[in-house]
Amino acid sequence: MARKREEEIFADYVRRKNLKHSVQRDTILKIFLKSEKHLTVDELYQLAKKAAPGIGYATIYRTSKHFCASGLCRELKCEDGITRYEHLYGHSHHDHLICTKCGKFIEVVDSGIEKLQEELARKEGFMLTKHKLELYGLCKSCRKK
Amino acid sequence: MARKREEEIFADYVRRKNLKHSVQRDTILKIFLKSEKHLTVDELYQLAKKAAPGIGYATIYRTSKHFCASGLCRELKCEDGITRYEHLYGHSHHDHLICTKCGKFIEVVDSGIEKLQEELARKEGFMLTKHKLELYGLCKSCRKK
DNA sequence: CTGAAATTGATAATCAATATCATTATGTAA
DNA sequence: TTACATAATGATATTGATTATCAATTTCAG
Numbered sequence: 186m187a188r189k190r191e192e193e194i195f196a197d198y199v200r201r202k203n204l205k206h207s208v209q210r211d212t213i214l215k216i217f218l219k220s221e222k223h224l225t226v227d228e229l230y231q232l233a234k235k236a237a238p239g240i241g242y243a244t245i246y247r248t249s250k251h252f253c254a255s256g257l258c259r260e261l262k263c264e265d266g267i268t269r270y271e272h273l274y275g276h277s278h279h280d281h282l283i284c285t286k287c288g289k290f291i292e293v294v295d296s297g298i299e300k301l302q303e304e305l306a307r308k309e310g311f312m313l314t315k316h317k318l319e320l321y322g323l324c325k326s327c328r329k330k
Numbered sequence: 331m332a333r334k335r336e337e338e339i340f341a342d343y344v345r346r347k348n349l350k351h352s353v354q355r356d357t358i359l360k361i362f363l364k365s366e367k368h369l370t371v372d373e374l375y376q377l378a379k380k381a382a383p384g385i386g387y388a389t390i391y392r393t394s395k396h397f398c399a400s401g402l403c404r405e406l407k408c409e410d411g412i413t414r415y416e417h418l419y420g421h422s423h424h425d426h427l428i429c430t431k432c433g434k435f436i437e438v439v440d441s442g443i444e445k446l447q448e449e450l451a452r453k454e455g456f457m458l459t460k461h462k463l464e465l466y467g468l469c470k471s472c473r474k475k
Numbered sequence: 476c477t478g479a480a481a482t483t484g485a486t487a488a489t490c491a492a493t494a495t496c497a498t499t500a501t502g503t504a505a
Numbered sequence: 506t507t508a509c510a511t512a513a514t515g516a517t518a519t520t521g522a523t524t525a526t527c528a529a530t531t532t533c534a535g
Binding site: 305319 | 459
């Protein structure tokens, strides 16, 4: 299954970089893989602390950076200024619908939008490397309340 | 001309909020209006210091907040984590093409993209309040170098 | 088993942004 | 014009997120 594959990706990265294996990293990786949410550093920390009480905040930061470097995840900096990590493996490019009330993230794709973006860039002579599209609003359940 | 209009908008705001007039604010406003760039707080500060040597960093922050509250400008939080302020008066909604090399900001609009965003949101039951689209890449002159 | 090197956790440092506070500037009412 | 209530300023402290430092611990190849 996918989780296995992701563990391999990270193991490869550790090997490639001549890093060493560690219990804490395993713990954090398991937690990260189990959650399909866009976790904040603090959420990761709170979860990790349950599994490994002595774990330090700095380890979460360091490990998240490694996850990103290995291609497993990506930092997401949103309007609220809080960094979140989102899964990359098995997730093709997508944008986000973000509920400003409950904080829910929905991943969306629209090939039409992608195409128009490319055109826009071409018109200005830009060579696009990446883009960021965030749609803020109220989600289905929050707008009813 | 437009600058005059913007000064009026801010004066109205000051009156409405029962604030007081101040020399420093005038200075910062003039600098902000003169520049069509997306200034960072630090850039604003450096420019203001030339015109009013004793000016404090905190005053720049406070004043920028007032500009935003008055509707003159808007905070822009980008990937690099640095906040920039952009003009709002006379600038209808737009997105940004951002050069990752020289830092240039180009304002763009595409009604097609806007429409597709609305559709996307509707499909998910979202009520959109705002969105953010940033296209990162190399601008025409930077890609030649 | 041993030692070189990576990892950890605690803590200090950094950086942007905000809050505090004594002093100064502003504007209105007398 | 003066007096006074209050807003604004500048210096500085504080916060909150993130990164750097460092001694102690863990990992792993030989």
